[in-house]
Amino acid sequence: MSAQAAQALRHADNDVGVHVENISKSYGAGESRTTVLDKVSLTIRKGEFVSVIGPSGCGKSTLLKVVAGLSGADSGRVMINGKTVREAAKDKAIGLVPQAPALLPWRTILDNVSLPITVNPGANRGRNLRDPKELLRSFGLGHAIERYPAQLSGGMQQRAAIARAFVFDPEILLMDEPFSALDEMNRDQQRMGLLDFWQSNRKSVLFVTHSVPEAIILSDRIVLMAAHPGRIAEIIDVDLPRPRNEALYATDAFRDLEGHVRTSLRKVMMEAARV
Numbered sequence: 001m002s003a004q005a006a007q008a009l010r011h012a013d014n015d016v017g018v019h020v021e022n023i024s025k026s027y028g029a030g031e032s033r034t035t036v037l038d039k040v041s042l043t044i045r046k047g048e049f050v051s052v053i054g055p056s057g058c059g060k061s062t063l064l065k066v067v068a069g070l071s072g073a074d075s076g077r078v079m080i081n082g083k084t085v086r087e088a089a090k091d092k093a094i095g096l097v098p099q100a101p102a103l104l105p106w107r108t109i110l111d112n113v114s115l116p117i118t119v120n121p122g123a124n125r126g127r128n129l130r131d132p133k134e135l136l137r138s139f140g141l142g143h144a145i146e147r148y149p150a151q152l153s154g155g156m157q158q159r160a161a162i163a164r165a166f167v168f169d170p171e172i173l174l175m176d177e178p179f180s181a182l183d184e185m186n187r188d189q190q191r192m193g194l195l196d197f198w199q200s201n202r203k204s205v206l207f208v209t210h211s212v213p214e215a216i217i218l219s220d221r222i223v224l225m226a227a228h229p230g231r232i233a234e235i236i237d238v239d240l241p242r243p244r245n246e247a248l249y250a251t252d253a254f255r256d257l258e259g260h261v262r263t264s265l266r267k268v269m270m271e272a273a274r275v
């Protein structure tokens, strides 16, 4: 058993939100077959924020898709709060925020966010539902609920997409570079909004990003992946106090950690470039 798998199993108790065990996945057949994920094991505790960072093509999105149940693995297993991904998805325990907000242009923001709970009301009996209006207010969109997506900025649209992911009050949240399309200032504002919301709505989060500062300010741990094949190279604890805010960027502790993450990232990038 690998050290990663052993570490993951040690956490196999009630504290576990997401348990990824020995996940492997390949694409293609014959000579062109490539291993995208090679025995990836990882545990995310309940209420823990974990970011995944690594070179382009190392399998970050693929890992997220496997955890979301959107893509099957060749081997290994994923458990979410002790349930299979299929059961967790059926219970609406997984919230997904894609790279692009994917809002329906002909529906208002409120209708977009309400849509998941209005499609099949009968199936929602007994479920914990969040009030879409209240969610939108928490994300600073209270004034925009009757507007259409095209009338909002990119950052506001993405905030609406994040609010939508919370309507079923999911146990875990999966986010694939949700702020990557935004300019740096807007991006920072959105990440602070997410940080504030998450700090008072603690969920297990798996967050894919290319940004080192973003990973540090948001996360409890950073999973650094290496490529060819995609695997976990290092797991870095973000031992910085919470609640956090922008002031953290200017601290020595933040800068030290940023230096560490960048050095490790450079190492895996150079390794990936040699393949």
Ligand SMILES: Nc1ncnc2c1ncn2[C@@H]1O[C@H](COP(=O)(O)OP(=O)(O)OP(=O)(O)O)[C@@H](O)[C@H]1O
Pocket: 027, 028, 036, 054, 055, 056, 057, 058, 059, 060, 061, 062, 063
């Ligand atoms: N459906 C698919 N069919 C074949 N190959 C795929 C498929 N999806 C992903 N891949 C390949 O798997 C590898 C990992 O892709 P993935 O998107 O998970 O990487 P990533 O780390 O998220 O990349 P990026 O940082 O550029 O978004 C890449 O080489 C990609 O080309």
